[in-house]
Amino acid sequence: MTYVVTDNCIQCKYTDCVDICPVDCFYEGPNFLVIHPDECIDCDDCVEACPADAIYKDDDLPEEKKEFLLLNEELAQIWPSITDQKDPMPDAEKWDGVAGKLEHLQR
Amino acid sequence: MAKAEKHIPSEREQSFLGTVVNGKYDRQIITGIKKFLEGSVPQDMQGFYSPEELQAIVALDGTEQDVQARMPVKITRHYFEQAKNSKAIQTLVKASPKETYDLDGAEDPGKQLSYSPVEGLIHKYELGLIYVAATCSAHCRFCYREELISKKVIQREDGTASPKGLAQISEIVAYVKEHNRIVAENDGRHPDTGREKLREILMSGGDPMVLGNKNIAQWLAALAEAGIESIRLGTKELAFFPERFDATFFEMLDNFHEIYPQTNLRMMVHFNHPDEFLKKQPDGRYIDHPLGGLEWIDTTRAAVQQMARRDWINIDNQSPIIAGINNDADALRIMQRELKRNGVENHYFFCGRDIVGHKAFNVPIEEAWHVLNESQKGLSGVEAHARLSITHYKGKTEVSAVTNKPMPGVPGGENGVVILKLLRSAEDAKDRCKVTIVGRNPEAIWFSGYDDRVIYDEAELFSMYGIETTALAAAE
Numbered sequence: 001m002t003y004v005v006t007d008n009c010i011q012c013k014y015t016d017c018v019d020i021c022p023v024d025c026f027y028e029g030p031n032f033l034v035i036h037p038d039e040c041i042d043c044d045d046c047v048e049a050c051p052a053d054a055i056y057k058d059d060d061l062p063e064e065k066k067e068f069l070l071l072n073e074e075l076a077q078i079w080p081s082i083t084d085q086k087d088p089m090p091d092a093e094k095w096d097g098v099a100g101k102l103e104h105l106q107r
Numbered sequence: 108m109a110k111a112e113k114h115i116p117s118e119r120e121q122s123f124l125g126t127v128v129n130g131k132y133d134r135q136i137i138t139g140i141k142k143f144l145e146g147s148v149p150q151d152m153q154g155f156y157s158p159e160e161l162q163a164i165v166a167l168d169g170t171e172q173d174v175q176a177r178m179p180v181k182i183t184r185h186y187f188e189q190a191k192n193s194k195a196i197q198t199l200v201k202a203s204p205k206e207t208y209d210l211d212g213a214e215d216p217g218k219q220l221s222y223s224p225v226e227g228l229i230h231k232y233e234l235g236l237i238y239v240a241a242t243c244s245a246h247c248r249f250c251y252r253e254e255l256i257s258k259k260v261i262q263r264e265d266g267t268a269s270p271k272g273l274a275q276i277s278e279i280v281a282y283v284k285e286h287n288r289i290v291a292e293n294d295g296r297h298p299d300t301g302r303e304k305l306r307e308i309l310m311s312g313g314d315p316m317v318l319g320n321k322n323i324a325q326w327l328a329a330l331a332e333a334g335i336e337s338i339r340l341g342t343k344e345l346a347f348f349p350e351r352f353d354a355t356f357f358e359m360l361d362n363f364h365e366i367y368p369q370t371n372l373r374m375m376v377h378f379n380h381p382d383e384f385l386k387k388q389p390d391g392r393y394i395d396h397p398l399g400g401l402e403w404i405d406t407t408r409a410a411v412q413q414m415a416r417r418d419w420i421n422i423d424n425q426s427p428i429i430a431g432i433n434n435d436a437d438a439l440r441i442m443q444r445e446l447k448r449n450g451v452e453n454h455y456f457f458c459g460r461d462i463v464g465h466k467a468f469n470v471p472i473e474e475a476w477h478v479l480n481e482s483q484k485g486l487s488g489v490e491a492h493a494r495l496s497i498t499h500y501k502g503k504t505e506v507s508a509v510t511n512k513p514m515p516g517v518p519g520g521e522n523g524v525v526i527l528k529l530l531r532s533a534e535d536a537k538d539r540c541k542v543t544i545v546g547r548n549p550e551a552i553w554f555s556g557y558d559d560r561v562i563y564d565e566a567e568l569f570s571m572y573g574i575e576t577t578a579l580a581a582a583e
Binding site: 039 | 240
C-alpha cells in the first residue's frame with residue numbers, strides 16, 4: 001500500500017527521496033518528511049535513494065517503527081507537498097543514526 | 108552507476124513546463140501477498156485469494172520457485188473491481204505457483220541489451236524505446252519486462268551485473284542529437300547502421316502513466332526539442348486506473364501541443380480482454396447500449412474519448428495472446444470491434460515471449476494464430492487490421508498463415524505448414540518482408556519448436572543460428 005519514512009529522517013531531511021520520487025508523494029515538515037500512502041505507487045526507488053536508510057516498505061517495517069505508518073498518513077494530510085530537492089538540515093550528518101529521534105519531531 | 112547530469116530545459120521547454128500541474132490520484136494499490144495473508148486488505152478484498160492459494164504461494168518464498176520474487180504482486184482498487192467478475196482478469200493479475208513450475212526461458216529474450224547504446228534506451232529499429240518508470244499501477248503476471256519491474260540483477264555484455272536502469276533525459280537527448288547529427292552529415296543515413304534520422308521514441312517501462320504530469324511533460328518537451336517528431340507512450344493505465352487520464356493530464360497535453368504543434372503523440376494502450384473496459388451484468392454478459400455497441404466503463408470510455416477527439420493523438424492497442432486470459436476468439440472479436448468503434452486502432456497481437464517461466468503463459472503459436480483468425484471472422488476489414496506477431500531476435504515476425512493441407516516429405520508437413528514473415532528488421536530494415544516456411548508443430552510455443560522442420564528460410568530466422576533447412580524428400 002505504501003512506503004514509510006521513519007525516525008532516522010528526523011533532523012536530517014536529506015530530500016534525495018524527493019528528487020527521485022516519480023509521483024511527488026512526499027510532504028515536508030520542519031524537520032521530517034513523510035509519504036502520502038494513497039499517492040505512493042510502491043516503486044521502491046526512494047528506499048535506496050535515502051542516505052539515512054530511513055524509508056521502509058510497509059510490510060518490512062520493524063516492530064518498533066510501526067507507529068510511523070499512521071504518522072506518515074496523518075502528517076501527509078497537514079504538511080505541504082515538497083517536489084524539489086534542497087540542502088539537508090545543517091547538522092544532518094551529526095544526527096544520522098542517533099537513537100530516539102522521535103522526541104525531536106516538530107509538527 | 109554515476110548519476111547523469113541534470114537536463115537543462117530551453118526557454119521554450121520552460122515556458123511549457125511552467126504551466127504543468129500535477130494531479131492527485133488515489134489508486135488504492137495493494138502490493139504483496141502478505142496483506143492478503145494477514146487480512147490487512149479492505150474487507151471486500153479478503154477472499155480474492157483463497158487460503159489454499161495463499162499457502163501455495165507463500166510456501167515457495169525464498170525457494171528457486173519464489174513467485175513473488177519473480178514478479179511482485181500488485182493491484183489497484185479499480186482493477187480489483189473488474190477482476191471480481193472476470194476469470195480472465197483474475198488469471199492476469201493473481202499470482203500462481205504455475206508461474207515457476209518450469210523456469211525454462213531467456214532473461215533477455217529479444218536480446219535487447221545488445222541494442223542498448225545508453226542506459227535505459229533500446230535502439231533496435233528506426234524507433235527508439237526508453238524505460239522511464241520501473242513500475243506499473245498493477246502487475247500483469249505474464250509481463251516480459253519482469254526483470255525491470257522486479258529489479259533483478261542481470262548480466263551485461265561487458266561482463267558486469269546490475270539491475271536495468273532507467274533512461275535519463277540528458278543522456279537520451281545527447282544520444283538523439285548526436286545520432287541525428289551524424290545522419291545529417293552523411294546524406295540522411297548513419298554510416299555504420301544505415302539508419303535514418305531518429306524520429307520516433309517510445310516511452311515505456313514500467314508504465315509512464317504512473318509518473319506525475321510534470322515528469323511526463325519534461326520528457327515530452329525534451330524529446331520534441333531534440334528533434335523527435337512522434338512520441339509514443341506505452342501504457343496499461345486505461346485498464347488499471349483510468350482516472351489517471353484526468354483534466355490536469357489533458358491540460359498538460361494541450362499546452363504541450365500548443366508549444367510543439369508538429370509533434371504527434373501515439374498512445375500505445377494495452378487491453379488484453381474486453382472485461383477490462385466493458386460493463387458486465389451480474390450473469391457475466393456485456394450490456395447492449397440502446398444506441399448501438401456495448402456499454403463501456405464510464406471512466407475508461409471518457410479517457411479514450413478525450414484522447415480520440417484530439418487529432419494529433421493516435422491510439423493503438425496491442426496485446427499478447429496469453430493462456431487462460433484471452434486465447435478466446437469471442438472475447439478478442441468483441442474487443443477488436445469495440446476498440447475500433449471508439450477510436451482505438453488494433454495494432455498487434457503477440458505470441459508470448461520466451462521469458463523465464465513463459466511455459467505458464469504461452470499459447471502454442473499455431474493455436475494463437477487460429478484464435479486470432481477465428482476472432483476476425485465476422486469483423487469488417489477495418490476492424491481486423493491487427494496481425495499476429497512473434498518477436499524474433501531479427502525483428503517482429505508475422506505469423507502470416509497456418510495451413511491445413513499436407514505438404515508431404517518434410518517433418519510436420521503432414522499437418523501443413525506455417526508461414527512466417529519478417530515485419531520489421533533491425534537498423535535499416537534490410538530483411539523486411541522476407542519469408543520463412545516451417546512444417547507444423549501444434550505444440551510449439553517458440554521458434555525452437557520448429558528447429559527440425561525448416562522448409563524455406565529466406566528470412567534466415569533459423570540459419571542465423573546454424574539451423575539448416577530440411578530438404579524436401581520429393582525434390583531429391
